[in-house]
Amino acid sequence: MLNTATSSKTTPVLPTIGRECADRSTGDTLKLLAEQLKPQRRVVHTGDTIYQAGERFGNLYILNSGFFKIVNLSADGREQVVGLKFRGDWLGFDGIAGSRYSCDAVAMDTGEIWVVSYEALLAACVTHPGLLQVLHTAMSREISHDRDSLMSVCTLPADARVADFLRYWAETLAERGMRTDEITLRMTRAEIGNYLGMTLESVSRALSRLARDNVIGFATKGRRDVQIPDVGALSAFVQRCLAPAPAMLQ
Amino acid sequence: MLNTATSSKTTPVLPTIGRECADRSTGDTLKLLAEQLKPQRRVVHTGDTIYQAGERFGNLYILNSGFFKIVNLSADGREQVVGLKFRGDWLGFDGIAGSRYSCDAVAMDTGEIWVVSYEALLAACVTHPGLLQVLHTAMSREISHDRDSLMSVCTLPADARVADFLRYWAETLAERGMRTDEITLRMTRAEIGNYLGMTLESVSRALSRLARDNVIGFATKGRRDVQIPDVGALSAFVQRCLAPAPAMLQ
DNA sequence: CGTAGAATTGAAGAACCTCAAAAATTGTGG
DNA sequence: CCACAATTTTTGAGGTTCTTCAATTCTACG
Numbered sequence: 001m002l003n004t005a006t007s008s009k010t011t012p013v014l015p016t017i018g019r020e021c022a023d024r025s026t027g028d029t030l031k032l033l034a035e036q037l038k039p040q041r042r043v044v045h046t047g048d049t050i051y052q053a054g055e056r057f058g059n060l061y062i063l064n065s066g067f068f069k070i071v072n073l074s075a076d077g078r079e080q081v082v083g084l085k086f087r088g089d090w091l092g093f094d095g096i097a098g099s100r101y102s103c104d105a106v107a108m109d110t111g112e113i114w115v116v117s118y119e120a121l122l123a124a125c126v127t128h129p130g131l132l133q134v135l136h137t138a139m140s141r142e143i144s145h146d147r148d149s150l151m152s153v154c155t156l157p158a159d160a161r162v163a164d165f166l167r168y169w170a171e172t173l174a175e176r177g178m179r180t181d182e183i184t185l186r187m188t189r190a191e192i193g194n195y196l197g198m199t200l201e202s203v204s205r206a207l208s209r210l211a212r213d214n215v216i217g218f219a220t221k222g223r224r225d226v227q228i229p230d231v232g233a234l235s236a237f238v239q240r241c242l243a244p245a246p247a248m249l250q
Numbered sequence: 251m252l253n254t255a256t257s258s259k260t261t262p263v264l265p266t267i268g269r270e271c272a273d274r275s276t277g278d279t280l281k282l283l284a285e286q287l288k289p290q291r292r293v294v295h296t297g298d299t300i301y302q303a304g305e306r307f308g309n310l311y312i313l314n315s316g317f318f319k320i321v322n323l324s325a326d327g328r329e330q331v332v333g334l335k336f337r338g339d340w341l342g343f344d345g346i347a348g349s350r351y352s353c354d355a356v357a358m359d360t361g362e363i364w365v366v367s368y369e370a371l372l373a374a375c376v377t378h379p380g381l382l383q384v385l386h387t388a389m390s391r392e393i394s395h396d397r398d399s400l401m402s403v404c405t406l407p408a409d410a411r412v413a414d415f416l417r418y419w420a421e422t423l424a425e426r427g428m429r430t431d432e433i434t435l436r437m438t439r440a441e442i443g444n445y446l447g448m449t450l451e452s453v454s455r456a457l458s459r460l461a462r463d464n465v466i467g468f469a470t471k472g473r474r475d476v477q478i479p480d481v482g483a484l485s486a487f488v489q490r491c492l493a494p495a496p497a498m499l500q
Numbered sequence: 501c502g503t504a505g506a507a508t509t510g511a512a513g514a515a516c517c518t519c520a521a522a523a524a525t526t527g528t529g530g
Numbered sequence: 531c532c533a534c535a536a537t538t539t540t541t542g543a544g545g546t547t548c549t550t551c552a553a554t555t556c557t558a559c560g
């Protein structure tokens with residue numbers, strides 16, 4: 001019904017008719033940033049925190065490799081994973097408005113981040129307008145994706161949410177030129193469940209059902225590596241969850 | 251436990267030590283934008299759509315008065331209210347990354363929006379760095395608030411979610427210098443429920459319970475106007491919902 | 501007024517959560 | 531390299547919350 005209007009969201013069509021770097025690849029963007037900003041590079045390991053809620057804002061961070069989770073904390077002690085960051089993503093935008101970060105950024109794997117002073121970035125943007133475009137694109141993407149997350153949580157049943165989560169993960173890796181037929185979830189069931197608004201048991205059951213339906217597979221050893229032979233099958237599974245009746249013929 | 255680190259989120263402390271316009275009031279910011287951008291002004295009425303998903307991006311919009319909802323659409327026809335916009339908020343950031351808007355922006359009341367060409371804004375930012383700060387602050391706020399929304403939906407039971415929604419609405423109005431003791435929800439129960447990830451019946455029941463507990467009141471005629479004598483009572487209600495056991499003394 | 505949309509409320513059912521136990525995996529120190 | 535402990539994951543059973551379906555009341559508007 002609304003397919004035509006929204007198809008650009010699922011499959012980024014529209015070649016580079018737009019402004020100069022609207023569709024720059026992750027690698028190209030990183031190269032541009034490295035050249036023009038000469039950022040300080042920092043290696044991180046699992047569990048390292050790049051910034052914490054309440055800490056004074058000053059830097060933005062660009063993820064060159066590895067994988068991060070963004071954790072929101074409420075005054076009453078609730079914790080919520082509100083975002084996952086992959087290669088090419090920026091971290092720290094939440095700190096601009098209030099002069100303090102409002103989340104924790106935690107490394108989920110070994111990786112490298114580039115540290116960029118916000119002040120220095122703004123200065124560099126004056127001479128290199130392309131940088132500003134890259135910055136705004138990153139912020140815009142984050143806003144769009146946060147909205148998609150909210151929609152997932154609000155409109156999909158638990159099983160579909162897990163399937164959609166895997167689909168998003170695989171597509172994100174694909175965009176960045178990585179393997180998607182077998183992905184390693186570096187999150188526990190509890191962390192996935194927290195991110196998706198369900199219990200760890202529900203995540204486990206959903207994964208079991210996905211495996212039973214051959215939408216995903218588990219590697220021989222360990223159940224943290226998920227085989228995704230066909231990403232489209234995940235989307236199809238989501239649709240099947242949404243279909244109310246089994247739609248028996250005749 | 252984490253109070254000190256996160257208190258800056260609920261009550262924006264920290265006076266204007268920071269950069270020039272970090273804590274500018276909504277009115278001052280609007281004045282600056284009006285002076286420096288001379289934006290085209292446009293009056294909107296309930297139901298008007300400022301932009302739609304799939305439409306080519308070109309403008310950002312600043313809400314001077316009135317009230318908007320942002321609606322996300324999925325390829326399979328699901329609709330999701332993913333944001334509410336009040337005076338001083340910007341609309342259209344989602345369009346920057348993909349050169350097309352990814353949501354619908356729908357007016358929920360009569361109001362006035364200011365139309366700003368993104369290109370023109372970037373040009374103006376070069377000569378007026380304060381504008382860039384205002385722009386980034388608006389985007390950063392949106393990212394932070396989207397995360398708070400996700401946390402609400404993921405961690406709060408239905409009743410608390412409705413209470414937290416009213417609390418946010420009242421605090422948003424307060425920040426903009428409007429009345430908060432009696433607010434007019436210009437949304438149906440169905441729209442509120444959609445935004446909060448629950449059915450319209452659950453919203454209705456939650457509001458009834460809030461009224462029964464005297465946390466809110468209903469205006470004599472009609473149940474769309476909500477009286478909020480004490481915003482703190484809403485926060486207390488949320489905490490009560492989170493407390494597992496009734497905590498009987500002894 | 502009278503109709504259409506919106507809101508409330510009740511009853512029954514489904515989806516998900518909690519609690520619990522067992523199996524699998526990972527990490528650690530000998 | 532192995533054994534042990536700690537953690538993670540799976541799976542089942544029962545309970546709770548929320549949804550669905552339905553009927554009624556209320557509100558707005560011609």
